[in-house]
Amino acid sequence: MTDQGDSGRTRKMMEDFAPATFEERGVTVPFTTPLLSQARLRRDQNDRFEFLLPNFTAGKGTYVLPWKGLPNVMTLTLHDRLLFEEIEQLETHSPEQIRACALTVQATGVCGPEPATRASELRDQDGQYLVLTQFILVTELLKLVNISAADLLRPGMTADDSKRVARQALAKVAAMVDIPPDDMTTRVDQIGEAVSPVGLPQAPKSGRLRALADRLQAFAQGTQNFADTDPSEAAMLGNYIATVANHTLTLARQRIGKLDAACRDARQIVNDAPNLHRVIAESVGRISWLLDGWEFLIAMWESVKDGPSATKQTTITDISRLLPMIPKEEISAATDGLDLDAIQRLQKKWVRVNQDWRTGVLDMDAVMRLESLKAAMG
Amino acid sequence: MNDKSKPGTPAPPPGKPSDWAALGADVLRLPDRKLLQIYRLLEQVGDKPEISDAFEAMRPRLTTLRPPRRPALSRLFFLPAEDMLDDTLHYTRRLNRICRATLSPCWTAVKEHIPAAVQQEVQREMAGIDYRDGAAIAVICEPLWQAGVEALAKVMAECQNNLKYKLNLFGRDEDVQRQLDTLRQILAVAVRVEKLKAALPPRPILDLAESHVEIIRNNLIELGKEEAALTQPLLLVLASRMQRPGELLRMLGEVRLGGTAAEKETLTKEMSGYVVGNLLRQTTDFDRENPGITGDLSSLAAAAERLTDGLNSVNDTVQGLRDKEITSKVKNARAEIAQFVLKNICADVDKGLTEALFSHEGLPSDEEVKKAEQFAMALRRSSKLAGPLGIQREVAAKITEARTQVVNNTLATLRNAPRNRDGSMGPEGQRQMFNGLRMVEILAGSDEAERLFRDWKSQFR
Numbered sequence: 001m002t003d004q005g006d007s008g009r010t011r012k013m014m015e016d017f018a019p020a021t022f023e024e025r026g027v028t029v030p031f032t033t034p035l036l037s038q039a040r041l042r043r044d045q046n047d048r049f050e051f052l053l054p055n056f057t058a059g060k061g062t063y064v065l066p067w068k069g070l071p072n073v074m075t076l077t078l079h080d081r082l083l084f085e086e087i088e089q090l091e092t093h094s095p096e097q098i099r100a101c102a103l104t105v106q107a108t109g110v111c112g113p114e115p116a117t118r119a120s121e122l123r124d125q126d127g128q129y130l131v132l133t134q135f136i137l138v139t140e141l142l143k144l145v146n147i148s149a150a151d152l153l154r155p156g157m158t159a160d161d162s163k164r165v166a167r168q169a170l171a172k173v174a175a176m177v178d179i180p181p182d183d184m185t186t187r188v189d190q191i192g193e194a195v196s197p198v199g200l201p202q203a204p205k206s207g208r209l210r211a212l213a214d215r216l217q218a219f220a221q222g223t224q225n226f227a228d229t230d231p232s233e234a235a236m237l238g239n240y241i242a243t244v245a246n247h248t249l250t251l252a253r254q255r256i257g258k259l260d261a262a263c264r265d266a267r268q269i270v271n272d273a274p275n276l277h278r279v280i281a282e283s284v285g286r287i288s289w290l291l292d293g294w295e296f297l298i299a300m301w302e303s304v305k306d307g308p309s310a311t312k313q314t315t316i317t318d319i320s321r322l323l324p325m326i327p328k329e330e331i332s333a334a335t336d337g338l339d340l341d342a343i344q345r346l347q348k349k350w351v352r353v354n355q356d357w358r359t360g361v362l363d364m365d366a367v368m369r370l371e372s373l374k375a376a377m378g
Numbered sequence: 379m380n381d382k383s384k385p386g387t388p389a390p391p392p393g394k395p396s397d398w399a400a401l402g403a404d405v406l407r408l409p410d411r412k413l414l415q416i417y418r419l420l421e422q423v424g425d426k427p428e429i430s431d432a433f434e435a436m437r438p439r440l441t442t443l444r445p446p447r448r449p450a451l452s453r454l455f456f457l458p459a460e461d462m463l464d465d466t467l468h469y470t471r472r473l474n475r476i477c478r479a480t481l482s483p484c485w486t487a488v489k490e491h492i493p494a495a496v497q498q499e500v501q502r503e504m505a506g507i508d509y510r511d512g513a514a515i516a517v518i519c520e521p522l523w524q525a526g527v528e529a530l531a532k533v534m535a536e537c538q539n540n541l542k543y544k545l546n547l548f549g550r551d552e553d554v555q556r557q558l559d560t561l562r563q564i565l566a567v568a569v570r571v572e573k574l575k576a577a578l579p580p581r582p583i584l585d586l587a588e589s590h591v592e593i594i595r596n597n598l599i600e601l602g603k604e605e606a607a608l609t610q611p612l613l614l615v616l617a618s619r620m621q622r623p624g625e626l627l628r629m630l631g632e633v634r635l636g637g638t639a640a641e642k643e644t645l646t647k648e649m650s651g652y653v654v655g656n657l658l659r660q661t662t663d664f665d666r667e668n669p670g671i672t673g674d675l676s677s678l679a680a681a682a683e684r685l686t687d688g689l690n691s692v693n694d695t696v697q698g699l700r701d702k703e704i705t706s707k708v709k710n711a712r713a714e715i716a717q718f719v720l721k722n723i724c725a726d727v728d729k730g731l732t733e734a735l736f737s738h739e740g741l742p743s744d745e746e747v748k749k750a751e752q753f754a755m756a757l758r759r760s761s762k763l764a765g766p767l768g769i770q771r772e773v774a775a776k777i778t779e780a781r782t783q784v785v786n787n788t789l790a791t792l793r794n795a796p797r798n799r800d801g802s803m804g805p806e807g808q809r810q811m812f813n814g815l816r817m818v819e820i821l822a823g824s825d826e827a828e829r830l831f832r833d834w835k836s837q838f839r
Contacts (some may be wrong), residue, residue: 075823108812113744113813114744116809308574362821362823
C-alpha cells in the first residue's frame with residue numbers, strides 16, 4: 001500500500017504545483033523589474049488584473065498581487081509602467097497579444113538599444129514570415145486549378161504578369177464555390193495570419209513557435225545532460241526541469257502535428273474556411289499557451305551553459321522556480337516519478353541570503369541582465 | 379605566427395629572458411583568437427622560469443580572456459593556494475599572501491621530494507577528466523598535495539640547515555620561509571579547499587545561498603573537530619574569494635570550532651587582520667593599476683563598489699578589535715577610494731555621456747547609447763558609494779549636472795526632430811526621447827523618468 005500512498009502524495013504535491021487551466025496559470029509578461037521578472041498576468045474573480053510573482057519569495061511559494069498594489073511594494077522600471085499601459089488597452093490577453101505589446105514597448109528603446117534593435121528585427125521577421133505563409137497558401141490554392149508556382153515565374157514574365165496570372169487563377173478558385181475573388185484573398189490573409197506563428201509544415205523555414213519547440217528540445221537535452229553530470233544537489237532540479245520541458249514538448253509536438261494535419265488539404269480553404277480558421281486559431285492558441293514562458297528560460301540557460309558549474313547550478317535553481325507548469329487539464333503521468341517534495345525543499349535551500357527586496361530600490365545591474373536576455377530572445 | 383603551427387612544435391625559443399617578455403608584449407597586440415593560440419603553444423613549452431616573463435606580460439589580457447588552462451603538474455600543485463597569489467609588484471609582506479616569484483624555485487625544490495610515481499599517476503589520471511571539474515581534480519590530486527606537505531617540510535628544514543641551498547633557491551629574503559609555511563598549511567587542507575571551491579559560486583563570491591552557508595559552516599566544524607588550527611588556511615582562501623569577507627568573520631564568530639576560547643579568539647583576530655590587510659592591499663593596487671584611466675568607467679566604479687562593500691563588511695569586526703592602527707588604516711583606505719571615485723569616475727562623466735548621445739547628426743548608434751549607459755551607470759554606482767565614502771555632496775552635484783545636460787539636450791533634439799504629417803513626434807524624435815529617458819532613469823530613478831515622459835509626451839504630442 002506504500003506505493004499508493006506515495007503516488008497519492010505526489011498527486012497532492014502536483015496540485016500545489018500545477019494550475020487547473022492555462023487561464024489560471026496566467027500569461028507570462030516580460031517585465032524588467034527583477035522581482036516582476038516572468039510575472040504571470042491573469043484576471044481575478046472581479047475581472048481585475050492580478051500578478052503571480054514567482055520571483056518575489058524566491059522559492060517559498062508564488063505571491064499573488066493586484067497591479068494597483070505593486071507600486072507600493074517595489075519601484076517599477078519605466079519599461080514596465082509603459083508595458084502595463086499597453087496591456088491595459090487589450091481586450092483579451094493571450095501569449096501572442098502580450099508578445100506583440102512587449103515588442104512594441106521594447107522597440108521604443110526604453111529598455112536599451114540592443115533590445116530595441118532586436119524587437120524591430122523580430123517584428124520584421126514576423127511580417128516577412130506572414131507574407132511567406134500567405135504565399136504558400138496561394139500556391140496551394142493554385143494547385144487546385146492546375147497552376148504551379150513555376151507557372152507564375154516563367155522566363156520572360158514580369159512581376160505584373162505573375163500577379164495577373166495569380167489573380168486570374170484565384171478567381172477560378174473562387175468561382176468553384178461561387179464567391180467574389182476578393183473574398184478568397186481575404187480568406188487567405190486571415191488563415192495566413194492565424195497559422196503564421198507556427199507556420200506551415202511545407203514552408204522552407206520553420207515558423208516561430210515550431211522553431212521554439214526545437215529549441216525547447218535542445219534545452220531539455222542540455223538540462224538533462226547537466227542533471228546527469230553535475231555532482232551537486234542542483235542535478236535533481238536539472239532533472240525536474242528536463243522532465244517538465246520534455247513533457248511540454250511532447251504535448252506541443254502533438255498539437256503541431258494536429259495543426260499540420262488540419263492544414264494539409266487546401267480545399268478546406270475553398271469549402272469550409274470558417275471551420276478551418278477556427279481549428280487553426282484554436283491549435284495555434286494552445287501551442288502558444290503551452291510554450292509560453294519557455295523562451296525566457298531557454299535564453300537564461302543559453303547565457304550560462306558554457307559558464308562555470310556554480311553559475312549553472314544557481315541558474316538551474318532560478319529556472320526551476322520559473323517553470324511554466326502544465327495545467328492539470330493537460331497533465332499526464334510524466335511527472336509522477338519525481339519527488340516534488342524534495343524539489344520544493346531544494347528550491348528553498350538555494351535562496352540567496354543577501355537578496356533583499358525590502359529596500360525598494362531598483363538594482364539596475366539586475367535590470368540590465370534581464371534586458372540583455374530580452375536582446376537574446378528569439 | 380602561422381595558424382597551421384602544429385601543437386607541440388612551438389617557435390624556436392628566443393635567447394634571453396627579456397626576449398620572452400618582449401614576445402609577451404608583442405602578443406598583446408594580436409586579436410584574442412591569435413593570442414590564445416600563442417598562449418597554448420607557450421603552455422606546451424613547459425615550466426621554464428624564463429617563459430614566465432612572457433606570461434607575466436600577457437597576464438592582463440589573460441585575466442579577461444580566462445582561457446582553459448592545461449593542468450601542468452606545478453599548476454595543480456599550487457591550485458589550492460591560487461587565491462593567495464600576488465604578482466611581484468603587488469606582493470604585500472606579512473599578510474599570509476604568497477608571491478608568484480616564489481612558486482618556480484619552490485616547485486623546483488619540492489618536486490625532488492615528491493615520489494615520481496605520484497607525479498606520473500596524477501598526470502595520467504588528469505588526462506581523463508574535464509579540468510574545469512574542481513571536485514574531480516581534488517580527488518585525483520590528493521596524493522600530490524599530501525606528498526607536497528611532507529616535501530615542503532623537508533625543503534623548509536633544508537633551508538634552515540643549509541644556507542647555500544636556501545640562497546640558491548630563494549635568495550636572502552627571509553619572508554620566503556613564511557610564504558612556504560602558508561603554502562604548506564593550505565596544502566594540508568587542500569582537498570577540502572578544492573571541494574569547497576567547487577561547491578561555492580565563482581570568485582568574487584557575492585551572494586551566498588543558504589545551502590552555501592551551510593556547506594562552509596559544516597566544513598569549519600568538521601575541520602575544527604580535527605584541529606582548530608586547520609581552519610585558518612581554509613578561512614584564508616575563502617576570505618580571499620569573497621567580496622564581503624566580513625560576512626565570513628561574522629560566520630566564524632557564530633561557529634563552535636572545538637579547541638579553547640583563547641584559540642578561537644586568536645584565530646578571529648588573525649583572520650580579521652588578514653581580511654582588513656587584504657582589502658587595504660587591493661585598495662592600494664587599485665589606484666596604482668589605474669593611473670588616470672579613462673577607459674571603462676562602469677567597471678572601475680564596480681571595482682570601487684566591490685572594495686567599499688568589502689570595507690563596509692568588516693566595519694563591525696574592526697570596531698570590535700579596538701586596534702587604532704587598523705582603524706586608521708581603514709579610514710585612509712576609504713579616503714583613497716573616495717579620491718579615486720571623484721578623480722577618475724565623476725570628473726568628466728557628464729561630458730562623456732553628453733558626447734556619446736548628442737554629438738552626432740541624427741540618431742546615435744547602439745554602441746554610442748550603450749557607452750552613454752555605462753557613463754550613467756558609473757555615476758549611479760558612485761552615488762551608492764557616496765555615503766560610506768563621505769562624498770555625497772560632490773556626487774549628488776555631479777548627478778544633477780549630468781541629468782540637467784541630458785534633459786536640456788533631449789529637449790533641444792525633440793524641438794528640431796522631424797515630425798509626422800499629423801504633427802506628432804516622428805520615429806527619430808521618439809527614439810531620442812527614450813534614449814534620454816533611459817539615462818534619466820539610470821541617474822535619477824524611474825519615477826523621475828516617468829514624470830519627464832508624461833511631460834515630453836504632452837509637449838511634443
